[in-house]
Amino acid sequence: MVCLNLNIDFSEVFVFISLLLILYMLGTILLGPLKKFFKIIVFGVLGCIALLVINFFGQIFAFHIPINPISAIAVGFLGLPGLVLISVLNLIV
Secondary structure, eight states: OOOOOOOOOHHHHHHHHHHHHHHHHHHHHHHHHHHHHHHHHHHHHHHHHHHHHHHHHHGGGTOOOOOOHHHHHHHHHHOHHHHHHHHHHHHHO
16 A cells, blocks of 8 residues: 655645646636737638638629728628628729
């Protein structure tokens, strides 16, 4: 039989738990902006795909929306209303 001699002081346990809590808080603080950045990137890519689809089917009617980062992010964040907004602005200008 193996006998474990656990001479652990409660101050060591308190320090360990405190360090884990600090590490968790730092991770939460640092990952917050990173999640927002990736969300912008994903929505921008989805907006670009939507603009590509509109341009593909718009060839029939000679309709073209220029694809740039601002229009892709606008369509990505606003969805269908953003696509309509970009289309109307393209027709006006």
